[in-house]
Amino acid sequence: MHLILFLAFGAVCVGGAVNLLAQRHPINSALSLIAVMAALAGEYLLLGAEFVAAVQVIVYAGAIMVLFIFVIMLLNAGEEEQTNGSRVAILLGVPGMLTGSVLVAWVVLRHSGTEAVPIGALPGPPKEIAQLLFHDFLLPFEVTSVLILIAIMGAVVLASKPERAEGKAD
Amino acid sequence: MAPSYVPLSYYLLLSGFLFACGVVGFLIKRNIITIFMSIELMLNGVNLSFVAFAAHWHALAGQVFVFFVMVVAAAEAAVGLAIIIAVYRTRETLNVDQVNLLKL
Amino acid sequence: MSTDSLSSIILTLVTFAPLAGGLLLMLLPRRDRDIRIFALVISLLTFVLSLHLPVYFHRAQAGFQYEIDKPWVSTPNIHYHMAVDGISLWLVVLTTFLTPLCVLISWKSIHERVKEFFILLLILETALIGVFTSLDLFLFYFFWEATLIPMALLIGIFGHERKVYAAVKFFMYTMIGSVFMLAAILWLYAHTGSFDFVVIREQIAGGAVPGFSAAAQWLFLGFFLAFAVKVPLFPFHTWLPDAHVEAPTAGSVLLAGVLLKMGTYGLLRFNLGLFPEQSRHNAWWVMTLALIGIIYGALVAMVQPNMKKLIAYSSVSHLGFVVLGIFSFTQAGLNGAMFVMLAHGISTGGLFMLAGILHERRHTYEISEFGGLANPMPIYAASYLVIVLASVGLPLLNGFIGEFLVLSGAFQDKAIYGILGATGIIWSAVYLLWMYQRVFYGTITHPVNNTLGDLSGFEKMAVWPCAAAALVMGVAPILWLGAIDPAVHAALTPFVQVVGRVVGP
């Protein structure tokens, strides 16, 4: 049962990821990314991480991807042009990436094998997560606020229209 | 819920695949926004690993890590998209191959 | 202050007096005259201070004197360790002797950025003295590298047409050469735990350095390369003509007079001192290179149309003598090598000054531009002749003593070295006298040369001490050899296996 669900969600994930690469219009890519994320949420559920799954859908698929689509719309991004700016990317990057992934896959398989080991009781009740988040990981949690502050400021600075303060440098 | 009978390595392979797709996307896509999406794909792949390992080790830290990754991803998205807008304003293009003023 | 307490800090004083002067000079307002006078005073003061060294030097004593040894950096174990022996003593004095002359010769010829010029000159002096006085390998390297910048700037800022090319070439060549020495120094430190020359030497001699036998050849080469570039030994010499031709007169004087000696001094002090075994093994090809340098340098000098280039190539030839003497491992050879260093410093320094004087008047070094100058400039011609003869190696002038001893030493080592080397005395006569003839004899071919003025007061003050020194060194070399001889003898003690050679003549 789990395996079937895993495979189903996994198929969506793989399909979505490949589709993201295959699609030439960014909107389509974004939509396939949303599919991937949704499917991943399913995988999280399978792994017993309900809370993560929920956040995945809300924050990731919801908020972040909406932002993406918003920007795509804002910039009125059209279809991708097939320029060849980088031969290196194809000649060096992709083979490199393939070798890397094959190696990692091999390591992963060697590390955990393919036996269907039950991976344990689901450890993800929100309460325990909260305990962790607000106690053990209190500092990172608080520091995140600085991160978000920076992000906000950055977004404001970079995306605001350049008419206000600086004017034209002459 | 009942214990999972899916091997850990399947999750890890899926996670690796997503990560690899992200890398490939970065390498072959021309649209900056799509490239950025590829990065998100990579992060998602990593997240899957975290959750899988968390389940494997019975350690919630992995799941907590995912939250932080999501926050970071959100922050990155905000800043990144702002940067993309800024680039679009100055260069009138989203094709990454044409953003190459600075070179050599 | 009593002489004893002065003796204990004299090296520090001598070394850093010019630097202090240079720093003070920075604060002085840009009034060229004041700056010149100040620089002269500082350099003279340094010279007077440095005279303390030979005056109170215990000549019969071979070891290091005026020693200061204070920890500077604890880890790595760097000491402020300075001392001189009969070998370095004279090189220090040579430096302090030449610098005031450099100031004098630059009195009129440098009229732009005067302040910078003299600051650089004084900094250079400190670095040069430091090279000769430091006994800590780190300190040595420190000063060694420190000479590069002021010299490169002197060439690059105050030089002639292709100054940038020359400055960069000089800098890069010596820089790259010296990094191998750095690697060797680091190896020694890693395996001995000390930068102290004396300590390392003892450890090596005592066989207490692990892995030394395997690395020794490389270490030898590491040091050798840095020094060979500096000497410069054939085929590492091509930076020299360029650097000399483009350098301002004072730069050339110090470059030929002192900087090149850093290389030979290093060979003598470090290659021979630390790696006697390897020095002996490698002597044959080093001496071959030296011989090539002697003959090749002379032949190429002979056909140079440019006076400064000619003198530069003659330096290649002369320094070949030094290396030949050093690697003969004979008392005479080493004494001679030391003496050639000093003599070459004086006479080639003088030649460069004289060339510079001519350049100031005619803005060219091309020999063909001159001819018949002995008539309008008799004093200049006479001074030039004295220096030329010193360089040619006429007995009773300084060049002869060193060359004779070197060749005698080389001959004792292997007859063929002495014989081939001795051809150098023919070549030097050929190229220098030919040049002298073309510049001073015959009728005047360029009318402008008729109007050239003879030596001015400052120029006399700069050139004549050189001529006088050349004469004194030729007549009374014993004043120098008295201190050199025991030091050289001590330097040769590791080679004591060949007893006959060492204690013999």
Add this chain to the structure above:
Amino acid sequence: MIVNWVATFFPALVQTLPQGADYVRILPEIVLSVFGMIVMVLEPLLDEEQSQKILGLIALVGTLAGLGATWFMAQSPGLAFWNMVQVDEFSVFFHVLVIAIATVVILISYEYMAVQRIRAGEYYALILFGVVGMALMSSAIELVLIFIALEISSISSYVLAGFRRHEAASAESSLKYFLLGSFATAFFLYGVALMFGATGSTNIDQISQTLQSGPIPLLAFVAVAFMFVGLGFKVGAAPFHSWTPDVYEGAPAPIVGLMSTAPKAAAFAVLLRIVFVIDVHAIFYVIWVAAALSMTLGNISAFLQNNVKRLLAYSSIAHAGYLLVAFAAAPGPGISAAMFYTAAYAAMNLGAFAVVSHFANAGERYVTLEDYEGLGRSSPLLAATLTIFLLSLIGIPMTGGFFAKFYVFNAAMKANLIWLTIIGVVNGGVGAYYYLRIIVRMYMRESRKEVPVMPVPFALRLALVACLVATIYLGIFPNSTLQYAQDSAQRLVWQSSFAPVSAEPGTAGTVVKIVKSGI
């Protein structure tokens, strides 16, 4: 105090609330964040003219307060926030370094802001917040926190790089930095995930203990590889260096000064912890190669560079290479050499960028070598200052750069990395060429273009003097700094829960042997 008071009355809370000491141990971060927020809040309240000066002053006060806070922090070493951060000499060293860099950068920016007409509020706030991240990186011992701190410093850098956003170059620089930075972060993160998978922990100490207890799982090797890729990117080591020149060229000059020093130093701090605490020996070979490659590639590429900023970018790659040489060397002298190097490099590079940013003028128009021609004559003091920094970068005696290089190569030689040392010293020799080109242009060429020379304002003067003093101080009296670095290195190695290093050939020796046998 308050905490104590709370503890008396609500004993149950003691367990859950952080102790007072915990706050002291992140005091600099707190102070900097507070000042960052003050700047941020004040910005809309002030008009353009005032804001630049006042906010700059506040930011300056903030960094100085941060330095003061560091002093307090240094007084109470130890763990805080449930093994999240650790205050020891090591982290104090980098705190001081990073905050001092920020101070100088703010001083440099003072003039730059006015000339470039950049909005001051966000700028200073971002610097302060970024410094929080960098400071945290050096004291964090938990991968989660390291990751967050890394992101803070990165994201603020991305934004700062794009601050001249009406300039296409600046936006592009920002974009490149951002995309590649995120890309590399993903690698780092994947490495963290794999490390978590291999050990079940994200705490560095725990990871190291787990790894020590048995044979190191293959997964950990891969994890370290991924983490190295991420950090290698941040420090600009070859082959992950490609972003540096482009980003440095486009970003505002003072920010380049910041980027090339502070986040790098912090990333090096993280790398030091990861390399030496999570001790997976094989990474030393990788570092060996990366070091050699960085030095060579950085130096070679810089040869023909005509843009000074870009030239300095390549130089920073080369310097990352020298630093990695120290990493490849044994822990003992290697760590302290690396720490000394970061400090010296910060002083001289920041100084160089201070001059560059002053000289660049409005819109950064004057950044090519041609513009520097004749600078020695038109502006002798500035040229002399730049010359000293460049000489230090070359590694000429009497400057910090000399001792930095010297220590690094000394460490390498101690670890018997003879070939790496030779590659290093040769690079040091060859690399002199391009710095020399600048000096040559300044002093040995006459100006061909009309390049305005502005008077040097007080703040910049202060910054230059600070850098100059630091550079020369490190060049003549390296002892105290090095001694401090050595102590902290000792501590770092001691606390890493395996046998003491310098006494026992166990760790250092084996590393050395492995590395030596392979190379």
Add this chain to the structure above:
Amino acid sequence: MNSSLNLWVIPILPLAGAAINGFLGKRSSRQAVSTIALFFSGAVFAMALWVAMRFWFSSLTLPYHEYLAHWIRSGSFSADFAFYLDQLSLVMLLVVTGVGFLIHIYSVGYMWEDPSYYRFFSYLNLFMFFMLTLVLANNYLVMFIGWEGVGLASYLLIGFWFTKDSAASAGKKAFIVNRIGDFGFLIALFLLIKHFGSLNFDQVFQSIAPLAPETAGTGLLTAIGILLMVGACGKSAQIPLYIWLPDAMEGPTPVSALIHAATMVTAGVYMVSRSHVIFERAPTALTVVAIIGTLTAFFAATIGIAQTDIKKVLAYSTVSQLGYMFMACGAGAFSAGIFHLMTHAFFKGLLFLGAGSVIHAVGGEQDMRKMGGLKSFIPWTFLTMGIATLAIAGIPPLAGFWSKDEILWRAYQVSWVYWLIGLITAFITSFYMFRLLYMTFFGDYRGAQADAHGSHGHDAHGHGEPHESPMVMLVPLMILAVLSLLGGLVGIGNRFEHFLAPVFGSVEVVEGASHGTEMLLMGVSVAVALLGWWLAYLLYYSRPELPQRIADALGGFYQTVVHKYYVDEIYAALFVKPLIDGSTRILWQDVDRKIIDTAVNDAGDGARRVSDEARHMQSGNIRSYAAWIAAGSAVVIAFMVWMGSR
């Protein structure tokens, strides 16, 4: 026991003169300059005479050593300023100071008009200093000071009229050729140091004296001897290094007389004689000396036949006469060599001074074809030169007869070949010397009435017709003429040989049987000399048209002789040109510039090219950068996996 002679004063005196004139002469009057010069050269002559007197009256025993000061000390080797006087050096001392003083006097008149009057006397005194150092040296190295120093003085004096290119070149040539000889000398010294540890005459000779003569061909002493001979060849203008001496005639005539005839050029002979201990034990070296001497004597004499420049004739004659001296040395008759050295100093000095007087008389003309019939214009010069010619031709009882005959006799004892060649040379000598005499003084005056050679300054008081020189020039001529007449008499009955016996060893007892032979040979040589005279009379006095016909008949051979066998040209083609061209083209242009420097610059360019390539990695494209990262990480991962799974 000798009281100190203060020999060091002897060289120092002329040095003082040189210094005073050199530094102050420019601002002094000619009178002051001449006073100084004459005072110092006179004083030194007086002192030499005083020393000789003391020896004569037995208040001085020879050899005499005097130590002055340290010079070079290196390890156990030392060479100090120390002086040595024995009969040999005493003879040299007297000759050098005596002839030197006379020539100083002569020069006052000869150089009076020269603008650089002071410089001339400064140089001349300097020469005296070095020559006396050479003569009085106690060791080879101090001798070498003098040896090189006279070379310097010669260089300066030959190039005295330096505005003339030929003079400057000749000076340089003299110095360089001398240096080539010195090269051999130096090597010999190195051998001495290496094997005997010293250069002191006493020590060296004491070590060598016990050694047996070496068998032919090999051996240390042979090598030393031959190398010393190389040095002597340079200084004393022997084959193959004689080429500088004829050119040296570019110098003022008193210089030719003093340096290039009477004193300096004989230094080689002196040195070889001084080293007789070595040569006596190295028969091969001795043979080499003899062969070189004989060949040079003959060879130079043949060139002398065809020369038309009066000084060139004398120059080749000098070379030839020096050959005689070496022939003597080679035959082991060192005292004969020295005897000839002395007499030659008299008559050749006289000849040169006479030639100078002639040149002076005809306003600087040196070509004999433009002279003739001068005996009535300058009778004193004619008279004195005539005596000298008789002396050099070997007409008894003049000086040359005795010394030359001694040499020929001693040569005959070694081998008749030497004797024969020597005899033929004597004939040629007699011929060209009388040729010179006839061409110059007999017949009609062929010179221009007013001459254009105003460049030398010594003829400024324009010439109506040839005129006699002033007394200041004639007196030295007369004194030398007297010496040429009578100087040979000291050799009668081997008295000269006996005088030098303490140096060279006792005179061999001459067997009675050979006494007749000696007389016979003497007669032959006198006959030959007269024959030469007759031939010269025939060709250049009674039948003056004959020489041209003979020259035409001989054609190419005559041309070869006129052009001195093209030796200069051959040297130029063989050595000078290849050396200069080779150095320019191969060493400098090819090796230095094209190979070494290009390699250096190419390394730099190569680095720049590589840099350019490396820069192109930096394409500006983000995807490429990502590719680098990806590929790099793949490598890192692969490596780590490999390491981990090992």
